[in-house]
Amino acid sequence: MKVLVGVKRVVDYAVKVRVQNKSVDLNNVKMSLNPFCEIAVEEAVRLKEGKHADEVVAMSIGPKQCTETLRTALAMGCDRAIHVTTDLRTDYMDLQPYAIAKIFEKVAEQEGTDLVLLGKQGIDSDCGQTGPMLAGFLGWPQVTFAANLEAKDGGIQVERETDAGTETINIPSLPAVVTCDLRLNEPRYATLPNIMKAKKKKVDTIAADSFGIDLEAHNEVLEVFEPPQRQEGIMVDDIDQLVDKLKNEAGVLA
Amino acid sequence: MFRNQSSLRRYANRFISRSSTALASLNRPTEIDVQELLKLLNNRPNGVLVAEDGVSEDLTRYNHDWTNQYKGNSRVVVRPQSTAEVSRILKYCNSRMIGVVPQGGNTALTGGSVPLDCEVVLSLEKMSDIHSLDPTTGILTCDAGCILQNLLDFAAAKDHLVPVDLGAKGTCQIGGNISTNAGGSFYFRYGSLHANVVGLEVVLANGDILDMGCTTANLKDNTGYDMKHLFIGAEGTLGIVTRAALLCPRLPPSRCTTLLACDSFDNVLNVLEIAKKSLGEILAAFEFIDGPAMNLVCQTQSKPLPLPASQDCPYYVLVESHGSCAEHDQAKMDKFLNILYEEDYVVDGVVAASLEQMNAMWYLRESCNPSCVSSGYVYKYDVSLPIPEFPRFVEELKEALNDRTFCSLDYFNWGHVIDGNLHCNVVCRGNFETNSSLRERIDRYVFEGVEKRGGSISAEHGLGQQKRKYMAKLHGSETLSKMYDIKRLFDPNRILNPGKYLPEDCR
């Protein structure tokens, strides 16, 4: 089985983002591997360790700093990497899921991929569209929101998150696209020996505009704004004061 | 609270011997005093908390420290809201010869913030306004009662970093940090509070208010004796810090954190050397945790060790860089790690790939103290030593305590290794009561071990109640006598934090 895993570089999840010029300010902001992609990488590496996958290829679309993100994926255990280079923003401002899925389609076909593992969403744009669109373009079966994945007789069995619990889906034969949810696994840290080994692993670069794909943004972003600031709480001295404030200021008590 | 009569007696004895001289000339606050104090605070409800017999306001949290080593008996806690109120309270207590214990977050580890007996506790918890952060100089002005974490958050939102950071940040106050001259994890990079406090407002025992470059804070000011430094690290014995101006550097946009496992202390020293050489000016923190402490933390906090391949390593090292250019820092970090790997200085290591992983690594380091305290009674030491001497010092202590063990003892060590600062902890696991003869023995060996190596018995936790007895051994009589003169100048009636810091003046 050949696995292709998507690795998106996003603003670190712990960073409080700021808006400037109608978009999120990316200047001097800590960027990290999208947490859901990290889970996808971990799952791919486990498939390899369990001898189900022969090769795991990590792929990232974005600026030159994406090599750093790919190095993390390689240090976690991916075999090689593909960097699709572009200076377009990948957080929906320029490149949008349609174009991203199109690029993945091309690469999956070129690579002879059997299983594409992606995060269920990028935490920057929160679209959650790339996986489903990719499955559509390729005409492959898909499972979204994976919470457990097992390789089984040439296919895969996937438990997926739903509002009411989980649902187990069997895909009897590959290829397939799976998007990964939070509970699927706990990603490992990149260890020093593996970081060193990762330096010797191959990273191919392909320019995004060499695929002959329409990279234009089809949807226009009208506005980006920060959530309203939460008013600071105050400490009350006693119950009476609390009740008074609930009655007269908050108006939640009669 | 006490399991048996003898431990009660021991507690009582210790209590009497500790408190007798320091409190002899002072009065206990009376009912009338409480009424007067309340008036000084405009009769504000909860301005004064009083424990009365029977009906009691629960004052427990003001009366013992965080590790339960020190217990006081105070029945009056005053909570002023302004410098003027602090001044009125001190003036009154001074005239009435009532002892006053300044208290911040009460996280100090040497008993400085806990009353000996019935002194009035003056808590700064209601003075927590942040006044300003000047974006061009980075000078932040705030009240002494600001909780450190709130300052860190406030400064971070304005792209600045408060130059002191430590495990107790969620509770400790900047006034407490200044009064203990707290060091913390980034001391090596940003320097001591003596370097970063540019202005201080202090109220003296008689109520006088000294504004030492606080209202008009300058980065440079060479006018007159720089008295603010006397109050930094004075543990509330010379005056009460009410406001401070701190120099804050810019928030480093690039941080790299790595956790490494070493198979010997020699290799910890090798890693330190390479870190200084190859990380150079971006090196911000270099901490170590020994194997037993790391195991204890992982157990008590139910966290897996992020380095699965090195379960039983004797030493773990946490290294962090702070810089302004991610690519530049990454290149340096790569080079650093490369050398460690090539030279076999580390058994294993992990690099944080996200802020979450970074925080997880710091969580392990910052959980050392709480994990230790939850496992048993902790005999806690905070010493400065020549760095290569760390393991020998601990070994000697173990050997010394080995011959006649009181209960089975565990040793957990960690610290700011780059500052030569070892936190050495002896724990009686599962036993939560102090044993005074054991304490004396450990005290003696620690003191001797530090003395013969030319170290310091208090690197950053201060003297408090625990270490004042050593002052006469540590300083010549000329030096000590000038310290008494200073104390007399600022607090002639010795009402401020009696029985702490300086030993009794016998003259």
Ligand SMILES: Cc1cc2nc3c(=O)[nH]c(=O)nc-3n(C[C@H](O)[C@H](O)[C@H](O)COP(=O)(O)OP(=O)(O)OC[C@H]3O[C@@H](n4cnc5c(N)ncnc54)[C@H](O)[C@@H]3O)c2cc1C
């Ligand atoms: C988990 C943990 C980790 C720690 N890590 C470190 C560390 O890395 N580095 C380090 O240096 N210390 C460390 N400490 C100890 C450290 O001294 C304190 O955490 C902190 O600096 C004390 O602040 P506080 O507000 O709690 O002061 P308190 O404990 O309330 O008081 C400390 C002393 O200062 C006096 N004081 C307090 N406020 C004032 C004021 N406004 N004016 C005058 N006097 C005052 C008190 O009387 C007392 O003598 C740690 C403690 C804990 C519990």
